[in-house]
Amino acid sequence: MTTRAATTTATAPATPETRAAHPLRAEAVRGFAPLAGAAVLLMLGVLLAASAKNWQGGWAETAALTHDALLIALPLAAAAGCWQGGRERRRRTEELWGTAVRAPLSRLLASALPVALWVAVGYLVAVALATLATWPYSVGDHPHLTRVPGDTAALMAAALLGHLVGRAVPTHLAAPLLGVVGYAGLGMAARQNALDALDPAAFGVAGTRPVWWQPLAMAAWTLGLALALILAYAARRRATALLPLAAALTAGALLVQGGSGLWRPDPLAHRQVCDTSTTPAVCVNARYAGMLPEVRAALAGITGKLHGVHGLPARWSDRGTDPRADEAPLPTLAPFGWSVVRGRLTHPDQYAWEAVAALTGHGDCENQPAPVPLADEAVQAYLAPNPSQSRFDALDAKGDAAARAHLRESLAARAKLAGMDERRRRTWLSGYFAARADCAPEGVPSL
Known part of the structure; x- marks a missing residue:
């Protein structure tokens, strides 16, 4: 009777308290990822607070500023992803991770996705705070949130691409250098009108709004490229990278062919009260x-x-x-x-x-x-x-x-x-x- 009880105890399933947490959850609630989201929120918060008198009360002005902030937020997200990507090299645990049972793609996503998600959360919280700050002083119109999905996807893509750079470039200076180069690159791209359609940080056209599918195409363009490079880098079957690559190229072609048709006149901008x-x-x-x-x-x-x-x-x-x-x-x-x-x-x-x-x-x-x-x-x-x-x-x-x-x-x-x-x-x-x-x-x- 004692033997049967011992056998039952030994074969009992693990309780939820003793079950190991999923690596993605552990990375998401601890470590660097929440700090990356807080950094994006803090940066946008300082930028919004410093220029509050230039946008509070105007929905178009609020939307323009939260979008134009990508000029700084995208390099910051890329630098955060890059810093996370070089973590194992800094800890000197690359060889140890190479012996793990999990596939390379699973290990990469478990480390990269939390940073991308937290960066997106930081941006969305900043947009929500800006919306709440504008509401009491609104002078007309309604919130302009059309570009938020595309902007959020671009930030996640920047963090994922930065993660790949952090894994590939063997130097501790990769993250700050990537941030500086990214900021300079976006600044140069802003001066090239031919690249506006593909530039997620391109300034909007005054008095216009994007067509409904432009943010979706921008999300497919940026995230598709990031996922294609991740699969080409870490997937066992690298041919799977062709699917997100095809989606990205299709979205990019739609954006380029759309040209000025991506923007429609704001109906309120040409009306008088x-x-x-x-x-x-x-x-x-x-x-x-x-x-x-x-x-x-x-x-x-x-x-x-x-x-x-x-x-x-x-x-x-x-x-x-x-x-x-x-x-x-x-x-x-x-x-x-x-x-x-x-x-x-x-x-x-x-x-x-x-x-x-x-x-x-x-x-x-x-x-x-x-x-x-x-x-x-x-x-x-x-x-x-x-x-x-x-x-x-x-x-x-x-x-x-x-x-x-x-x-x-x-x-x-x-x-x-x-x-x-x-x-x-x-x-x-x-x-x-x-x-x-x-x-x-x-x-x-x-x-």
């Missing part, structure tokens, strides 16, 4: 529709003074291109970080003055003399004074005789327009704007 309750109406680009109340408030003092005035443009517009015949251009809201930070105008008075400057220039003709007449200065000073006007006046007061004479005339014109009764001023302004719209400066009423 308007407030027609004022004259002129106030229109902003649909991408920044949330900025309309802010812009309208900045221009409220101007539109109030223009009530009942004729000859005005129909609207202020923010098209990013030359305005139409019945429009005056608004000061640009982009790029963020100058006039707009986190969904707010930084200097509404400066913005209003620039809008008036565009309004008084409505109808400017080509080859027309550049000097601003006294009437323009008076209208600008009445509608929205230049925040720096007092400083300019002080400089003119200390200038030569011509500058002092111009200052006296300008002050007199400003005072005369401001001192008119409302009805007379409205009539004068109507004549002024009608003459400016017709490119007839000689028709501007005198002051």
Whole structure:
């Protein structure tokens, strides 16, 4: 009876607690792989935090920055993979691993995949944090996440390729050298337009979005090449590398043939959102529709003074291109970080003055003399004074005789327009704007 119990105990299956952990799991939760993901997250976090005012609030700006960060993230991922690939050489355990039961491909993937996965996790967490940081300040549009799959796959491919370099190059300096060479190579590729279609870190085209299949093709192109090289290096049947290689070449051919067709115009970039309750109406680009109340408030003092005035443009517009015949251009809201930070105008008075400057220039003709007449200065000073006007006046007061004479005339014109009764001023302004719209400066009423 004792013998039977002993036999039963000896042949009992191992419990989950005593079962050996899978090598891939051990590599993924300990060692260098989590540190590689943390390094990518930290690098992107510092980059995003340092330039927050340039992207917070704009979804296109946020997407552009998280993608452009690949210029630094890809070399970092490659260097991390390279450092992991040279681990056994640094430990001097290459011969010991050569006697292991596991196949070379299994040993390589158990070491390389955790780094690639953690690098991807670090990037995805950074993208998620950037999205959350933009959400409270969003000025319109919606999150642009189309390129994230392709960018994530490119980072994983860079880590896998770096791992192969670390195994093949017998020097401790391989990882930093690969990072430097990778950064320089991506920088040079960015200057070659012919390589943009195949460059995972290529900058996007302003005002456009990639077609839906472009990120999938980019993922197949980068990961296919990495897997093909891994199989050619470590697989027992190296012919298996032909399958991912064929997928990579097919995806690359699609990207190259797609050319400019890979990018489609952003429908919002060419639309306007308007407030027609004022004259002129106030229109902003649909991408920044949330900025309309802010812009309208900045221009409220101007539109109030223009009530009942004729000859005005129909609207202020923010098209990013030359305005139409019945429009005056608004000061640009982009790029963020100058006039707009986190969904707010930084200097509404400066913005209003620039809008008036565009309004008084409505109808400017080509080859027309550049000097601003006294009437323009008076209208600008009445509608929205230049925040720096007092400083300019002080400089003119200390200038030569011509500058002092111009200052006296300008002050007199400003005072005369401001001192008119409302009805007379409205009539004068109507004549002024009608003459400016017709490119007839000689028709501007005198002051």
